[in-house]
Amino acid sequence: MNTPASSLTIALTGQPNVGKSTVFNVLTGLNQYVSNWPGKTCEQRIGSLSYAGHEIQIVDLPGTYCLTANSIEEQIARDYIIQGQPDVVAAVVDAASLERNLYLLAELLSLPSPLVLGLNRLDLAEQQGMRVEAHVLEAALGIPVIAMVASKGQGVRELLDASVRVANNPLEYQPKRPEIRADHKAVLGDIQTLIAGYVPEPYPPDWVASKLLEGDEEIARMMQAAMNDSANKTETAAGWQAVHALLMEHEDAFLAVASGRYEWIGRMVRAAVARPKPGRVTVTDRIDHFATHPFWGLLILLAALGMLFWLTYAVGTPVQAWLETHIVQAGARWVSASLAGAPVWLVGLLAQGIIAGVGTVLTLLPILIIFFIGLGLLEDLGYMARAAYVMDRYMHPMGLHGKSFLALFLGFGCNVPAVMGTRIIESPKARLLTILIAPLAPCTARLSVLALLVPIFFGPSAWWVTLVLIALPLSVMMLLGKGLHELALGGEHHAFIMELPLYQFPNLTEIGKGVWQRTIDFLQGAGTIILVVSVLMWGLSHFPGGEIEDSYLAALGRGLAPLGSLMGLDWQMMVALLTSFVRKENTIPTLAVLYGAGQGGASLASVLSGIIPPAAAFAFLAVQVLFVPCVATVGTMVEETKSWRWTLLSVGLLLVISLSVGILIYQAGRLTGWGM
Amino acid sequence: MVQNFARGPLIVALRDTRLALGRGEAEKILVELA
Numbered sequence: 001m002n003t004p005a006s007s008l009t010i011a012l013t014g015q016p017n018v019g020k021s022t023v024f025n026v027l028t029g030l031n032q033y034v035s036n037w038p039g040k041t042c043e044q045r046i047g048s049l050s051y052a053g054h055e056i057q058i059v060d061l062p063g064t065y066c067l068t069a070n071s072i073e074e075q076i077a078r079d080y081i082i083q084g085q086p087d088v089v090a091a092v093v094d095a096a097s098l099e100r101n102l103y104l105l106a107e108l109l110s111l112p113s114p115l116v117l118g119l120n121r122l123d124l125a126e127q128q129g130m131r132v133e134a135h136v137l138e139a140a141l142g143i144p145v146i147a148m149v150a151s152k153g154q155g156v157r158e159l160l161d162a163s164v165r166v167a168n169n170p171l172e173y174q175p176k177r178p179e180i181r182a183d184h185k186a187v188l189g190d191i192q193t194l195i196a197g198y199v200p201e202p203y204p205p206d207w208v209a210s211k212l213l214e215g216d217e218e219i220a221r222m223m224q225a226a227m228n229d230s231a232n233k234t235e236t237a238a239g240w241q242a243v244h245a246l247l248m249e250h251e252d253a254f255l256a257v258a259s260g261r262y263e264w265i266g267r268m269v270r271a272a273v274a275r276p277k278p279g280r281v282t283v284t285d286r287i288d289h290f291a292t293h294p295f296w297g298l299l300i301l302l303a304a305l306g307m308l309f310w311l312t313y314a315v316g317t318p319v320q321a322w323l324e325t326h327i328v329q330a331g332a333r334w335v336s337a338s339l340a341g342a343p344v345w346l347v348g349l350l351a352q353g354i355i356a357g358v359g360t361v362l363t364l365l366p367i368l369i370i371f372f373i374g375l376g377l378l379e380d381l382g383y384m385a386r387a388a389y390v391m392d393r394y395m396h397p398m399g400l401h402g403k404s405f406l407a408l409f410l411g412f413g414c415n416v417p418a419v420m421g422t423r424i425i426e427s428p429k430a431r432l433l434t435i436l437i438a439p440l441a442p443c444t445a446r447l448s449v450l451a452l453l454v455p456i457f458f459g460p461s462a463w464w465v466t467l468v469l470i471a472l473p474l475s476v477m478m479l480l481g482k483g484l485h486e487l488a489l490g491g492e493h494h495a496f497i498m499e500l501p502l503y504q505f506p507n508l509t510e511i512g513k514g515v516w517q518r519t520i521d522f523l524q525g526a527g528t529i530i531l532v533v534s535v536l537m538w539g540l541s542h543f544p545g546g547e548i549e550d551s552y553l554a555a556l557g558r559g560l561a562p563l564g565s566l567m568g569l570d571w572q573m574m575v576a577l578l579t580s581f582v583r584k585e586n587t588i589p590t591l592a593v594l595y596g597a598g599q600g601g602a603s604l605a606s607v608l609s610g611i612i613p614p615a616a617a618f619a620f621l622a623v624q625v626l627f628v629p630c631v632a633t634v635g636t637m638v639e640e641t642k643s644w645r646w647t648l649l650s651v652g653l654l655l656v657i658s659l660s661v662g663i664l665i666y667q668a669g670r671l672t673g674w675g676m
Numbered sequence: 677m678v679q680n681f682a683r684g685p686l687i688v689a690l691r692d693t694r695l696a697l698g699r700g701e702a703e704k705i706l707v708e709l710a
Contacts, residue, residue: 099691284694292696294681389696393684401698496685496698 007055010163011084013077013108014092015101016063017501019120022150022510023092024060027160052164059086065100067107068216071426075218081111082202087167090159092118092150095125095132096502099269105141106178106261110207114173116162117141118155120148124502127283129276137272142176151507178264180210184256187246188213194243198227212243213253220247284502288386292500297390304383308374309413312367313444319366328359348542349535357534360583361527364416364632365519371410371417372518375424376511382503384424392496398478399485401427401496404434408477411441415633419640420522429489435641436484436650439629440477442470445584446625452588456605457617465618473625476657488649522636529635537582537631548593553578567623567662568616568669577623582631587624613676615669619662626658 014020028047045060061080062073081089091108093101098119108115119134138145144162148155166173180188191209199205200222211219227240247253290296332351339347378384388402395405403425411418418438425431442450450469455462540553548554557564557575564574572594579586588604595607612620628651629637637647669675678694679687686697697705 097692100693288679288687288694292679292687294684385696389685389687392696392698495701496696497701498696500687500694500696 006053007057008088008164008167009057009059009084009086010160010167011059011061011081011086011089011113012092013061013081013089013104014063014118015065015094015104017499018063018092018094018101019148019150020060020063020092022507023090023118023120023148023156023159024058025510025513026150026153026156027058051160054164056160056164059084064104066104067111068211068214072428078111081108081113082204085202086113088163089113089115090118090163091115092120092148095119095122096128096130098125098132098273099265102265102268103261106264109143109175109177110204110210112202112204114143114166114170115175116144116146116159116166118146118148118150118159120150120155121504122147123149123152124504128502129280129282131274133272133274137268140176140268140271142174151504151510178261180213180260181256181263184213184250184253184260187250187253190246191243194239194246195223195227198223198239200226210257212247213250214257215247215251215254282502284382287503288500291383291386292389294390297386301387301390304378304387305409308371308378311374312370312413316366316370320363323363323366324359327362328355331355331359344546345542348546349538352542353535353538354531356538357531360534360632361523361530364414364522367414368417368420368522369515369519371413371421372515373511375406375410375417375421376514377506379424380504380506380511382501385498385500388498389500398433398437398481399489400430400434400481401425402498404430407434408438408441411438411443413444415439415441415443415629416522416526416636419633419636420518422640432641432646433481433484433489435637436646436653437477437481439633439637439650439654440473440480440626442473442625443584445630449580449584449587449624450621453608453617453621456609457612457614457621465621469621469625472622472661476626476661480653480657521639525639526632526635529638530632533631533635534582537579541579548575548590554594563659566666567619567659568613568666569620569623569662573612573616573620577620577627580624580630581628584624584630615666615675618669618675619666622665623658623662626654626661628654628658 012020012024024045024047028049043062047058047060049056049058059080061077064071064074064077067074067078080086089108089111091105093105105115105117117137119132119137122132125132134145134147144166146155146159146162148159150156179185188209191212192205195209195212196205199208203219203222208219208223212223223243224240227243291300332355335351335355336347339350375384378387384403384406387406390402391405392402395401398404404422406424407418407421409418410421415438418441419435422431422434422438425434447470450466454466454469458465537553540556541548541551543552545551554571554575557571557578560574561571564570569577572591575594576587576590579590591608592604595604595611608617628634634647634651637650638644641647677686678689683699685699686702688695688697688702
């Protein structure tokens with residue numbers, strides 16, 4: 001008879017960028033489930049495995065520097081450990097930054113769940129000339145300490161063994177915890193006495209007392225409510241007042257708490273870590289001498305991003321073209337041939353609606369995957385933080401920091417990865433602002449429309465007209481970013497404090513898993529929206545007459561003709577603007593069909609240049625570069641912001657701005673006589 | 677202090693960590709020898 005396996009829950013925690021995700025992936029493989037933490041926008045990863053007769057669930061907590069609930073990630077981590085009560089907490093620390101990493105451990109030791117310590121990245125520590133003795137640290141801490149190089153799979157199983165052992169032998173768990181600095185021990189004791197009996201389950205009373213001294217607002221609110229809700233309100237109200245008075249009298253107590261922890265950490269590190277002699281220049285130092293230089297750093301950044309773009313279009317564009325020709329168009333032809341006797345609308349719906357919609361999503365994949373790989377490589381290498389540092393000073397006028405630049409720059413290739421690239425921005429408001437203005441980056445699709453149309457209308461002046469049309473959305477981006485930052489997002493100034501991690505060789509397996517997950521996220525989220533809207537737009541351009549000239553879309557274009565006349569645009573050009581919502585490149589074939597290009601040997605260039613004056617052309621092109629983003633970008637914005645309201649605000653703003661600029665340009669031309 | 681070009685963010689080394697710090701934030705930090 002088989003003995004039923006017992007179940008264990010292990011919470012994996014650690015500061016950001018310590019290799020925690022690598023440990024999680026090595027342990028769980030593909031047996032992982034990704035969702036959001038309940039009620040939060042932060043990602044939750046849970047994996048499972050069978051090991052040593054146990055069914056083990058591994059919960060990957062968000063990376064946090066401490067447990068003070070200043071951010072959603074810190075709140076999630078501590079709430080899960082306290083209320084979720086995992087059997088074991090496995091804390092992963094970076095051996096090359098042990099002193100900083102042990103601060104989180106110092107806090108974790110105050111919580112009830114038993115701990116094991118994964119001492120990761122020992123190889124990086126060795127590169128820095130450091131020697132960290134895991135067994136010495138284990139003796140000093142009183143908890144299991146496992147030496148690991150998770151990127152090479154070393155020590156991960158041992159971490160699991162230690163976790164199972166600790167979970168099965170709770171009485172053997174005898175950690176050595178840090179204490180508050182001596183001059184504040186009495187105050188801590190007074191707080192513990194005052195709150196005794198009122199601390200709600202399952203919070204540890206000693207931990208709550210320490211948090212009150214640290215000035216933790218959430219814990220203070222919890223205790224005030226708990227003490228005020230108690231039966232004897234007179235006694236407890238006085239009790240909370242006494243607590244509050246004590247805390248106000250010792251406002252600097254948080255320094256004593258932190259000092260006590262750092263004194264404890266200092267003892268641990270002195271015992272277990274042998275450092276190199278001062279003055280040693282590491283590999284990171286040598287690279288950063290150039291990578292963070294205001295001039296050389298900028299050149300290196302532009303070279304890195306230029307290489308990323310080159311790779312994307314050298315590899316991605318041919319794959320895109322192949323997919324378009326051999327999958328999308330071939331699929332549409334096959335459907336048309338197979339359904340030869342079927343109603344025209346059905347064939348159109350399948351071939352030009354659904355297959356075209358799927359094709360839009362499919363042909364984006366090569367570009368997205370290469371961008372994701374490139375971003376993953378730069379991030380894993382440790383370079384992304386340097387790029388954000390170099391660009392930080394240029395982003396301040398928009399109320400943003402350097403990481404936003406990386407996302408916005410991607411928009412020059414395609415706005416979809418630009419929006420998805422904002423995931424590297426920690427601040428929710430900065431991320432939202434970057435998403436809202438990212439569609440103003442002139443993507444290659446818009447640039448291809450400019451490349452075709454500008455020479456038609458402006459001949460030898462095409463080069464400076466193109467420069468102006470590229471500078472225009474960038475200028476609007478800065479102004480809109482500044483305006484949204486001040487008016488809609490509270491004008492908050494976010495402190496720029498960012499760790500510069502050590503450089504390391506990228507882990508290709510981890511990057512591959514990240515690319516896979518991001519691609520699946522895109523297909524499941526934005527991909528669905530793109531498909532639905534594409535089918536809808538096909539319907540508008542097909543019904544009722546079967547041709548675009550007598551479709552609902554054309555009727556809409558004719559209805560918008562009075563608005564278009566303010567910009568010198570006829571209904572055909574308004575329809576071309578509307579079809580650019582599906583794909584920016586649609587502008588060209590729409591103009592060709594509606595103006596009858598190709599009939600009687602007349603090219604699109606000759607037809608357009610004979611009909612549209614330069615002022616109207618300039619207005620049209622200005623509207624093009626500022627117009628609402630394509631459906632793929634809108635779908636991605638909805639998915640990344642989790643908000644139709646903010647997405648529609650961005651779309652609405654761009655609609656108003658683009659049309660206003662178009663009207664201004666044409667009316668200025670009319671008044672001055674230029675281009676008429 | 678690791679890097680300070682008089683404009684833009686600084687780079688400081690704190691314990692075993694390198695941090696990029698905005699100039700405004702750096703101006704608010706007081707350093708005391710222990």
